[in-house]
Amino acid sequence: MLTYIIRRLIGAIAMLIVISMVTFGIFFVVPQWAGSSPEAMASRYVGRAATPETVHLVAQKLGFYDPVIVQYGRFAKGIVAGAEYDYGAGVEQCPAPCFGYSFISGQPVWPDLLDRMPVTFSLAIGAALLWVLGGVSVGVISALRRGTFFDRLSMGTALAGVSLPIFFTGMLSLVVFSYGLGWTPPGGSWTDFTENPAQWAFNLLLPWITLAFLFAATYARLTRAGMLETMGEDYVRTARAKGLSERDVVVKHGLRAALTPILTLFGIDFGLLIGGAVLTETTYTLPGLGQFAILAIRNQDLPQVMGVVLFAACFVVVASLIVDLLYAWVDPRVRLS
Amino acid sequence: MSFLDVKDLKIHFPTDDGVVKSVDGLTFGLERGQTLGIVGESGSGKSVTSLGILGLHKGGRAKISGEIWLDGEELVSAPAEQVRGLRGKKMAMIFQDPLSSMHPYYTVGHQIIEAYRIHNAVSKQVARKHAVDLLGRVGIPEPGKRVDSYPHEFSGGMRQRAMIAMALSCDPELLIADEPTTALDVTVQAQILDLMRDLQREFNSALIIITHDLGVVAELADDILVMYGGKCVEYGKTDEIFYNPEHPYTWGLLGSMPRLDREPTERLLPIKGSPPSLINVPPGCAFHPRCPYADRTEGRASTEVPDLAPTERGHLVRCHMPRTERRSLWENEIKPVLETQ
Amino acid sequence: MRRKSALAAAATATLALVLSACGGGGGGSNSQQPAQSASGAAAQPAFNAALTEVFNPSTKKGGTLKVANYADWDSLDPADTYYGYSFNFGRYYWRTLTTYKTGPGKDSNTVVPDLAEALGEPSDEGKTWTYKIKSGLKFEDGTPITAKDVAYAVARSYDKETFPHGPSYLNELLDWPKDFKGVYKTPDADYSSAVEATDDSTVVFHLKEPFASFDYIVQMPMTAPVPKDKDTGAKYKEHVISSGPYKFETNEAGKRFSLVRNENWDAATDPNRPALPDKIEVQLNVNADDVDNQLISGDIHLDVQGTGMQPAALGKVLPDPALKARTDNPTIPRLWFVSVIPETPPLDNIECRKAVMWAADRVANQTAFGGEVAGGEIATNVMPPPIVGQEKFDLYATPENKGDVEKAKAALTACGQPNGFSTTMTFRADRPREKALAESMQQALARVGIKLTLKGFPGSSYFSDYAGNVNYVKKNGVGLAAHGWGSDWPDGYGFMQAIVDSRTIRPAGNYNLSVKSDKVDGLIDQAKAELDETKRNKLWVDVDKAVMEDASILPVVWAKSLLLRGQGVTNLAYNEGQSQYDYALLGVE
DSSP: HHHHHHHHHHHHHHHHHHHHHHHHHHHHHHHHHHTTOOOHHHGGGGGGTOHHHHHHHHHTTTTTOOOOOHHHHHHHHHHOEEEEEESSSSSEEEOOSOOOOEEEEEEEHHHHHHHHHHHHHHHHHHHHHHHHHHHHHHHHHHHHHTTTTTHHHHHHHHHHHHHHHHHHHHHHHOOOOOIISSSSSSSSSSOOOTTTTTHHHHHHHHHHHHHHHHHHHHHHHHHHHHHHHHSHHHHHHHHHHHHOOOOOOHIIIIIIIHHHHHHHHHHHHHHHHHOHHHHHHHHHTOOOOHHHHHHHHHHHOOOOOHHHHHHHHHHHHOOOOOHHHHHHHTTTTTTOO | SEEEEEEEEEEEEEEEEEEEEEEEEEEEEOOOOOOOHHHOOOOOSSHHHHHHTTTTTTTTSOOOOOOETTTTTOOSSOOOOHHHHBBTTTEEOOOOOOOHHOTTTOHHHHHHHHHHHHHHHHOOHHHHHHHHHHHHHOOHHHHHHTTHHHHOGOHHHHHHHHHHHHHHGGOOOEEEETTTTSSHHHHHHHHHHHHHHHHHHHHEEEEEEEEEEEEHHHHTOOOOOEEEEEEEEEEEEHHHHHHHOOHHHHHHHHHHOTTTSOOOTOSSOOOOOOOOHHHHHHHOSSSGGOTTGGGGGGGGGGGGGOOEEOOOTTTTOOOOOOOOHHHHHHIIHHHHHHHOO | HHHHEEEEEEEHHHHHHHHHHHIIIIIIHHHHHHHOOGGGGOOOTTTTTTHHBSSSSSOOSSSSSEOSSSSSSSSSSSTOOOOOOHHHHHTTTOSEEEEEOOOOSSSSSSSSEEBSSSOOOOEEETTTTEBOOOSSSTTSOBBBOOHHHHHHHHTTTTTTTTSSOOOOOHHHOOOOOOOOOTTTTTOOOOTTTTTEEEEEEEEEEEEEOOOOTTTHHTTTTGGGGOOGOOOGGGGGGGSSSOOOOOOEEEEETTTTTEEEOOTOOOGGOOTTTTOOOOOEEEOOOOOOHHHHHHHHSSSEEEETOOSSHHHHHHHHHHOOHHHHHTTOOOEEEEEEEEEEEESSSTTTHHHHHHHHHHHHHHHHHHHTEEEEEEEEESSSSSOOSTTTTTOOOOOOOOOSSSSSSHHHHHHHHHHHHHHOOEEEEETTTOOOOHHHHHHHHHHHHHTTTTEEEEEEGGGGGGGIITTHHHHHHHOOOOEEEEEEEEEESSSSSHHHHHHHOGGGGOOOOOOSSSSSOOHHHHHHHHHOOOSSHHHHHHHHHHHHHHHHHHHHHEOOOEEOEEEEEETTTEOOOEETTTTTGGGGGGGGG
């Protein structure tokens, strides 16, 4: 088991290295193919109508005159050994892991990422709780009442949930509940949990529900299908024959088995979400990792892009590892080696 | 009144294509310490009957009528919750294919403990000790260790023993075994059957064995009930069924019994065709399309449902053929074939 | 499949219903409530109500002004910012030597003193500019603001490695010492040849060449004073020391910041800023559609970008009379145009360029930009109306502005291409209006046999890698390029120089894509040195005419923006200098 985890982690690190190289490559190589020069690239990070001198200085400061491999090496070194940043009036130490400084704002990337993590985390956890509870229970009830009005209604809603993009449902929810009815706070409302837990939850209510709606739909459908299958299994009949109450039959025997694929999906969904709930955060203006990623890409801010990509990749890798471990725990027939 | 009394039991399933009459007017009785074999091909309604007795069709789509009396309690009209209280405690079931019938995610011990604790308010430790005892009693070596194994870690025979242990966990008075040996190889089959006989004696429970194989019940059953198309076609003492069977379908079953001295596929008296659709049961005698003697009934075979009529030997047969004809067919044509070596 | 699409269609229909319900009902009822204000009846909303006078005037102090930005500042540091809204908003926490005359109206594109007691005193034919600073000025920490702090601020802004975003006018104009590399790299350098504080209240600027519009230059934030001992280079933006009526309370980079009253600001020294709210809260990177929604509903007071609404909100506001009454539709100093590039044959022949001028369908082009209200008025020359001294003229007038095929064909014949020619037109693919413009050009030019191949590129690298990249243009034979330009300040130099002076052209990142005329360059040199304002303005009109004669810019529209007045906001007035509402005036009810 331990060797399995270690091997997976080594694989994960290798993958992160490849991801970082590819991201780096896309950033530098593609513009080069298009005939871009260091100055042309640097001109993204200067103000309007900047002089050639300014552009040259910025290209020099950002190291664009060095070969890409040297630039990558500097980036990698920063993560392992830290780096230094000259802010004009002095030099600042950036301890490892140093993901560098934003090309645009000159802010160190790493503290920014850490700073934004609680937002995404809050969003993901609350939404995950809602969608797992909501999706799974609706799925179970639908499966048990197959063909009834409830089943049709909830599966129809679920279909809508899967099909409707979040920037649509999100904006609609804001227009209706925030600006129309005034029940929920407007977009851009965020309070730290440690500051005021009630306000924290209140502000996140709409994003949670919207995000959960999207995912709950998938989970409801998946649970329903799984339950329809497992409730027909012989071991469920056995459980009934033992005289187990119907609730225990459904939960302990039927649902328990149907949860396995849901767990797999959940691990991946949650990992991705922690890496940044891009659309939700953008729609509701939550200062999380997803919004950070969008801005980084929009600004072509390489250090920020690298930082958030690696950060997100880490979460996906860790989440999939945890899922694999949990999978072995849930289904004893699976053995890790 | 017997310990178990089933009267005119009907279990019908309405579907879009019509009503499936899985069990259509079944009557039988069983005492404590006695064994009944219910025999028939798949689709004859025998498994539906057993699930019906356990009340597992309740709340489903099935339409159930008739009466099931268990130790003076009527189960068909009883509330589901009341029947659930009896299930696993007063009556228990051993399913065929223990691999799919045991939950793959729980240990064998957990599943036995669960069965025990539903009906007995005891601590987990006590239940666990009970589970280990039971596993020992059904002949599982090192039960203290195997109690924590998962079903997939057991061999087929061990799994069936564990299944039996689970069914026995609350000392049931009625035990129903549905094809308990089908999935097992021949030597293990014999061991399991021996085990069941021993346990039945020990617990003095009433036992119903459901099988498509007359051989399984030959030594175990006191009575045998042969089902075809949801109905009983022959019902009597085991010796009677084996030595004086009167229904052509029973003859067919006898002829298809696997025996150690034959190839398993070799059948002396093959039954042509396939079991009837339970939605469109053939008119008249349900067996007549497959019956080689249907022409000896003066045309009644396809028009009139034969009664389940008693013979003077005390067993019941559902056949239009005159008794004399049946007797002579058996004595002169069937029996000699069956006895050839 | 069919079920899914049916559901999606149903959902879309629902949204349309909801949106129209909100637009017609919810929003309407909101906006029909008469805005409450100190002066009552003046707050009756009407279209363009804040263009010529102050809407909902008030002197009430207090309250919190809530501001949202769909993006982020380039920088809050006065040396490192170049966004129009940043200049406008920055006046809350900085003061510069001069500033635009506050308030609405025609003369709001002129400058008035701010830190300075009077406008600049030119000497040496406009090569030296002297400003006297008011007394009693203080930073937020109570230390007095002196001429030294202004000179230091100007000197620190020189370092473009540290402050790459800010304007470089002063780098270009002032006579910096050869070895000067900025106040950080060469801390001991004497920069008095460029800017100096001759005493505590006098700042003197020394220019390389005469420059007449210098009062416009020093309204830019590079002259906002910075105390040397508080300067932290690139990190100064995290806490700018205020010289204006408000100071930073919190500042969370990329998320939000807030300003509170600066008790050390003395209203007596500052006639330009009423400083009404007690607090100003700014949200950054707010979803752009949500900014509009919040502005309509009244959850925020101000969309700080001040460039108008997103298409979704436009679709909601324009058809709703109640909402439209809350909008203003000024013409801003911005021109949308097509660069006609003389490097690319056969456009090197002026007759071929003229053929493009004649063949273009101006009405179709205006429609491509969204029409009169959302897009702007048809432009007939380069300088937009809000520019000081602008004159409207039309060298290529055609019937109903729809182009003149005959004249275009005649020009083609004169060019030696009687059957037309083929060339490439670029546009920014992420700007639907430029795409529509390119298509409209394609159609109009096809009438005379000029075939356009359209190529769209990402806006972020449009000037660095494509249309503004000399090599790319040459290699790919780009003849036409969609382009847009807004002025840094509303006079001829401020608008024209960057797009028509051929000496600004460099290998990449160009904004002047097509004007390479000695005549134009010569007129620019004359105009920028002319100290007499009337003569100067006339010279800029001549520059405009020379460009149009050169046929290297095809004007499309003088842009208008559609601004929505926030609810509960007082003292709203469109300012020509800022080309936005005058943020310094705003108050809350």
